[in-house]
Amino acid sequence: MEIRTNAFVQRIMQNEGTKEYQRKMQSYRKGQFFVYKCSEGFDTIGYGHLCTPQEVQEYKNGLSELKAITLLQRDLLEAENDARRLFEINRHSLEVQQLLVEMVFQLGANTASKFKQFKAALDAKDYNRAALELIDSRWYKQTPNRVQLHVDVLRKQ
Template sequence: MKRLGTIFFCTLLLTQVVANAEDLNKAKLKTQLIQHEGKRLKVYKDSEGIPTIGVGFNLKKKDAKSKIEALGLPYKDVLEGRVSLTDAQADTLLKGDIETAISDCESVVEGYSELSDIRKRVVVDMTFNLGKTRFSEFKKMLAALKAKDFNKAAVEMKDSKWCKQVKTRCSTLEQMMQANKDPSWLKDAD
């Protein structure tokens, strides 16, 4: 009988942990990333001179050629601006990059699953923009997240070279991290 009580208690505890962890709202994340990255169907150079297309899709990353060709497009023609994406193709690339960023966050951010939806979107947005390696360098911010000190995490975001580069994006994400609230332009996105 005691064992049944222990099993019941453990099940109840696990249910509570799962209930406290919010699912990631991917519709809001998509809107958020398009707001921060922009969406262009023809190749352009990003702020660092890297050929980019869609919603921040880096055409020079390792798997870019195979992902473009999987859309039925000739990579070289897309890279040289002779072929543009459709909205659906840009969305396909975005969906793949979002899944990569989420997976990266799950491996880098200790306690990621326990974060609120809004704070998950903040770290996924940062990882999407920076990549896993550069995001992993935010050691003090990651330690603050682990300690659930979201004010400190916001301060560490703001105190970075990245913040100076992305200005408005950083300010928005820092406020989202600190207040656990969406900006007004994102409230109705679902």
């Protein structure tokens, strides 16, 4: 079962900010993506790629759409591998697997690993309790609309 479907990747691109949105925010101009500060103050480019200090310098003249999509694909593969390591994702539906990959993509593996009560609820397949754990998180307060979509997925299980 393919987790990183075209629809999933398109949803991530939408959630991270379309070119039109980024154009409005001045991080996409002249056909190139430029480094911007995410809501947590980290250097980011394209579709949510967290930049290393070296990449900030490398991308100072912009990044093509093709390169931004390539970075996204690489980041999602890494997030999927981390989600497999942190959660027993194969025990869950495709929608929950995608939720977990997006969670790790957005938060990073280190932060996602701190959701211990959420993981315990998932392990018990108590999806309603898992949803409540997400609602009770700092992540929900930071990006409520995005996390609410994950809550809705869990509540439909």
